Amino acid sequence: QVQLVESGGGLVQNGGSLRLSCAASGRTFSSYGMGWFRQAPGKEREFVAAISWSGARTSYADSVKGRFTISRDNANNTGYLQMNSLKPDDTAVYYCAAAQWSFTTSVYQYNHWGQGTQVTVSS
Numbered sequence: 001q002v003q004l005v006e007s008g009g010g011l012v013q014n015g016g017s018l019r020l021s022c023a024a025s026g027r028t029f030s031s032y033g034m035g036w037f038r039q040a041p042g043k044e045r046e047f048v049a050a051i052s053w054s055g056a057r058t059s060y061a062d063s064v065k066g067r068f069t070i071s072r073d074n075a076n077n078t079g080y081l082q083m084n085s086l087k088p089d090d091t092a093v094y095y096c097a098a099a100q101w102s103f104t105t106s107v108y109q110y111n112h113w114g115q116g117t118q119v120t121v122s123s
Helices: none
Strands: 004-007 010-013 018-024 032-039 046-051 058-060 066-073 078-083 092-100 117-122
Touching: 004 092, 018 032, 018 092, 018 117, 032 066, 032 078, 046 066, 046 078, 058 066, 078 092
Parallel strands: 010 117
Antiparallel strands: 004 018, 018 078, 032 046, 032 092, 046 058, 066 078, 092 117
């Protein structure tokens, strides 16, 4: 079992940067693939980025490719999402998620979720 807590959200101007963190409890974090998702008001939760349990593989939504970077530090049980060149369309609540021995972009295959952190990009 793993519990996830996101942090690092906030208000930023168009073109700015933020780094989100996802702190995981438990001693088996290194066996969990991790993903970041986001949900804007009135919209479905959508995939942003994913990273395998070892960190060797990553995947990005086309809308963030080249601007966002997902990473993880298994020694410190923490995952990250570096977000650069932010746009107003990136405004959403961002969630981290984990699934053991998994590397997937599907929201349905993650069974552990954080509470979310708000990211607001002003124009």
